[in-house]
Amino acid sequence: xxxxxxEIILAxxxxxxxxxxxxxxxPELNLLFFNESAEPLLGLRFDExxxxxxxxxxxxxxxxxxxxxxxxxxxxxxxxxxxxxxPTQRRSWLHALDGTTHVVDVxxxxxxxxxxxxxxxxxxxxxxxxxxxxxxxxxxxxxHLFHSGHPVEVILLRxxxxxxxxxxxxxxxxxxxxxxxxxxxxxxxRNFEGLGAVxxxxxxxxxxxxxxxGTxxxxxxHPMYVALNEFRPDxxxxxxEGLDGVSRTVxxxxxxxxxxxxxxxxxxxxxxxxxx
Amino acid sequence: MKVTLWGTRGSMASPGxxxxxxxxxxxxxxxxxxxxxxxxxxxxxxxxxxxxxxxxEIRRVDVLLTHLHxxxxxxxxxxxxxxxxxxxxxxxxxxxxxxxxxxxxxxYMSPPLxxxxxxxxxxxxxxxxxxxxxxxxxxxxxxxxxxxxxxxxTVGYRIEEDGASFVYLPDHxxxxxxxxxxxxxxxxxxxxxxxxxxxxxxxxxxxxxxxxSHVGWGHSSxxxxxxxxxxxxxxxxxxxxxxxxxxxTELERRVEHAIASDxxxxxLRGLEGASFTVGAAVA
Numbered sequence: 001x002x003x004x005x006x007e008i009i010l011a012x013x014x015x016x017x018x019x020x021x022x023x024x025x026x027p028e029l030n031l032l033f034f035n036e037s038a039e040p041l042l043g044l045r046f047d048e049x050x051x052x053x054x055x056x057x058x059x060x061x062x063x064x065x066x067x068x069x070x071x072x073x074x075x076x077x078x079x080x081x082x083x084x085x086x087p088t089q090r091r092s093w094l095h096a097l098d099g100t101t102h103v104v105d106v107x108x109x110x111x112x113x114x115x116x117x118x119x120x121x122x123x124x125x126x127x128x129x130x131x132x133x134x135x136x137x138x139x140x141x142x143x144h145l146f147h148s149g150h151p152v153e154v155i156l157l158r159x160x161x162x163x164x165x166x167x168x169x170x171x172x173x174x175x176x177x178x179x180x181x182x183x184x185x186x187x188x189x190r191n192f193e194g195l196g197a198v199x200x201x202x203x204x205x206x207x208x209x210x211x212x213x214g215t216x217x218x219x220x221x222h223p224m225y226v227a228l229n230e231f232r233p234d235x236x237x238x239x240x241e242g243l244d245g246v247s248r249t250v251x252x253x254x255x256x257x258x259x260x261x262x263x264x265x266x267x268x269x270x271x272x273x274x275x276x
Numbered sequence: 277m278k279v280t281l282w283g284t285r286g287s288m289a290s291p292g293x294x295x296x297x298x299x300x301x302x303x304x305x306x307x308x309x310x311x312x313x314x315x316x317x318x319x320x321x322x323x324x325x326x327x328x329x330x331x332x333e334i335r336r337v338d339v340l341l342t343h344l345h346x347x348x349x350x351x352x353x354x355x356x357x358x359x360x361x362x363x364x365x366x367x368x369x370x371x372x373x374x375x376x377x378x379x380x381x382x383x384y385m386s387p388p389l390x391x392x393x394x395x396x397x398x399x400x401x402x403x404x405x406x407x408x409x410x411x412x413x414x415x416x417x418x419x420x421x422x423x424x425x426x427x428x429x430t431v432g433y434r435i436e437e438d439g440a441s442f443v444y445l446p447d448h449x450x451x452x453x454x455x456x457x458x459x460x461x462x463x464x465x466x467x468x469x470x471x472x473x474x475x476x477x478x479x480x481x482x483x484x485x486x487x488x489s490h491v492g493w494g495h496s497s498x499x500x501x502x503x504x505x506x507x508x509x510x511x512x513x514x515x516x517x518x519x520x521x522x523x524x525t526e527l528e529r530r531v532e533h534a535i536a537s538d539x540x541x542x543x544l545r546g547l548e549g550a551s552f553t554v555g556a557a558v559a
Contacts, residue, residue, distance in 0.1 A: 009492035010453045013427060019373050036374040136408070149461060149468040152423040158463060159453035260373060260429055261408040 005119050007111055007163050008032060014156040015122075019135070019258035024111070025078055026120040029054040041104065041125065043096030062095040077108025081121035085110045087166065087272050089235045089253050091128060103128045105233060107253045109270055112165045114182065124233075124255060132232035135256065135264035153259040154178060157268065169269040170257065171224060175200040178266060187273060189244025200224060207240040212249070214239075223254035227267035231256045248273060277417075277437045278558040279475060280306040280551045283322020286447070286481050286495070286517035287347050294523040299548020301325075302347040303446050303517060305477065308558050309437055313415030317433060317444050318342055322548070323351035331356040334363060338414050340406070340421075341369030342446055343430035344380055352381075353390050357399055364400040366414075368421070370429035371405040378403050406431055424448050425465040426494035434469045440555020443473040443510070446517045449494045450504050457500075457507040470508040475554045477546065478504065480515040483522075483530065498530055505541045516546040 004012075008024065012033045015022040021038035025031055031052040039045050042061055052060070063071050073079055077088040087109040094102045104125045111119040149155070154170065158179050161168040167184035171177050177198040185191045201219065209217045217238055219225055226234035233255035241247050252271035259265045283301035291300030302320030309315075314330055316323060316339045323339075330337065337357050342348060357363045371377045378394065381403070385394035394401070404412075406421035407429065413419070416438070421431040425448060432445040450465050451457065461467055470476055481495035496504070498515055505513040518527055528545075535543055544552065 003489065003491060006453055006491060013425070013452070013492070016428060017373075017423065036372055039374060149465070150463060152425055152465045155463050155465050156425070156453070163453070260423055261371060261405065263407070 004032075005113075005117065007113055007119055007160060010156055010160040010163075011111060011122060014153065014160055017153045017156065017260050019133075019260075019262055020124050020255055021126060022122060022124050024120060024122045025054070025082070027082055027118050029058075029078060029082060029120075031057040032120065038125070041094060041096060041102050041127070043098030043100065060097055063092045064095065066091075066093060068093070077106045077123050078121050081108040081110040081123075082118070085112060085118070087251075087253075087270060089251070092125075094125070105235075107233070107235075107255070107270065109166050113163050114165055115163075126233055126255070132230060132256075133258075133262065134231055135258045135262045150178070151259060151263070151265055153257065153265055157257070167271050167273075169224065169271070170266060171200050171228060171269075172266040173228070173264050175228065177203060184271070187242065187248060187250060187271060189242030189246060200228070206243070209238040209240040211238060223252055224267050224269045227254035227256045227269070231258070231264070277310065277435070277440060277442060277554050277556070278306075278308040278551055279442055279477075279554060280308070281322075281477075281514075281516075281546060281548055282306060282326040283318075283320040283351075284516055284518055284546045284548050285320075285347075285520055286479070288520050289321045289347075289350075290520035294525070295518075295520075297524040297547055298518050298522075298527050298545075301548060302350060303342075304351060305444060306330075307417070307435055307442065309416045310556050310558055311416050312558070313417065314338070315340060315414060315417060315419075315435065318348045318446065319350070319352040319355060320347050321351045321354075324354040324356075327354070327356035327358075331360060331363070336364040336366070338366040338368060340419070340433055341367065342432065342444070343370060343426065343428055344384070345428070345447070346384075348446075349381070349384055352385060353392060358397045358401075359399065361398045361400070364402070365397075366402050366404060368404045368406045368412075370407050370421075370423070370431050372429050376403075377405050420469060422466065422469045424469075425450055425452050427492070430494070432466050432469050434473065438555055441473045442475045442554045443470045443477070445470065445476065445478045447494055448479045449492070449496055451496065451500050452492060457503045461507065464504070464507065467504070467508050470504070470510055472509045473511070475512045475514065475552055476505055476508070476510040477514045477516045479517045480546075481517050481519050486519075498534055502534060502539045502541055502543070506539075510541055512542045512544055512552070514544045514546045514550075514552070518546065 015035040023034040080088040108123040161181040169180040223234040254269040257265040283304035301322035303318040304322030305317040307315040418436045420434040478501040480498040
């Protein structure tokens with residue numbers, strides 16, 4: 001068996017530690033992995049299915065529009081990610097193999113490496129009409145604080161996204177910016193390295209995000225804030241002024257970073273330049 | 277505390293004349309406190325002999341599982357204290373995002389893989405999910421568990437007694453996806469757990485030549501374990517989770533080479549049956 005690219009290995013290990021349902025495909029849309037959190041929504045267990053050809057898993061896991069029509073190929077999140085190198089956020093009706101139907105919001109994004117390789121795509125999906133589960137604060141033993149590192153979920157997240165072209169931000173459960181990846185630096189107008197500890201509210205005050213019509217977006221309506229405080233994913237288009245003084249319009253999805261045992265670790269934001 | 281190795285091998289048991297010295301049993305380590313409290317780290321095939329050795333002496337034993345891969349649980353069904361109604365057994369280990377520890381363990385401890393169900397064991401059994409608990413006390417020991425880098429939910433353990441510290445990371449690939457061990461210590465999995473430990477047992481499954489074709493398998497080479505130990509400021513490192521295909525001769529050659537190259541950490545041999553004293557000696 002040929003070894004998988006490092007980014008796929010990292011994506012799979014990260015997904016296996018997260019409470020957010022995640023599914024990963026290769027550039028031919030063959031299914032490489034779905035995590036345990038996705039199993040109740042899909043009505044399948046990965047340990048039983050293993051990897052599957054595109055046609056095989058598409059037959060097993062049917063996704064439709066609200067009226068039951070199949071989602072047009074060009075509107076499918078994974079297709080857009082793999083074939084157009086575009087992230088997509090959309091709503092789908094997922095008809096699981098166990099006969100249940102779930103209304104899900106889907107975020108698809110390409111797994112394109114900074115070295116230029118297209119490795120496939122990942123989708124994170126969550127039940128749109130179900131109240132968010134309230135995670136528990138991550139346990140940090142008090143006497144361990146002086147030498148503690150980040151949880152392994154955060155480490156894998158950073159190691160993966162530092163290698164990808166998708167602009168990504170992560171904040172901790174305490175609201176501190178953990179990192180943004182090199183791909184996000186052009187949006188922010190500055191590299192992450194050298195930036196000191198920043199809280200989300202300070203960050204927010206600097207970037208001053210606004211709606212398309214220029215109306216300031218209240219902090220509690222920003223996707224990262226929603227993900228962190230309401231424990232649910234959120235999507236929004238907005239404009240802001242980067243640290244380099246350039247105004248940009250972006251679309252972004254943020255979702256809570258909930259790790260093993262429902263530990264609340266923070267929030268992850270994936271943003272893309274709407275103009276580009 | 278006294279740390280004794282009852283199983284040192286990774287992946288599968290590999291008894292035979294070529295593995296006699298480093299041992300053929302899979303992961304199992306006994307930690308004995310100054311008050312004779314017993315912790316058992318992992319339940320590989322080495323746990324069978326350990327169980328027989330302690331069963332008449334103990335009324336409580338705590339088995340701390342790092343993860344549920346077969347080489348770390350295969351000996352569970354042959355651990356004599358499980359079959360004694362007068363013994364309290366506490367099993368600690370990681371749940372997954374969808375399944376509790378009991379459900380996960382029951383997949384092995386039930387027919388057809390094993391004739392006796394977990395729930396039918398005669399001992400007084402209690403299960404604990406270590407990821408949600410994080411840190412806890414057992415007798416004289418302060419124990420911390422932390423998720424580390426290995427496929428599937430896997431933890432490492434730090435055990436302290438009267439200021440002496442021992443860290444157990446038998447299956448761990450901290451270098452996965454990282455450029456080196458010295459960029460940002462906060463972004464090295466397990467490093468906080470291992471920081472300034474007196475004794476570290478760490479995965480050294482692969483040779484430096486083997487590692488590139490096994491990236492993502494969740495294991496390290498001896499060179500990587502030494503680099504990790506140096507970055508963590510560890511005093512002594514024990515090589516562990518030996519590949520079933522590596523003979524005593526090969527393992528010994530690798531250890532001697534590492535020691536000769538002045539690795540910056542005292543390297544101790546992970547031999548089955550070896551004991552190490554950490555802090556106060558145990559009578």
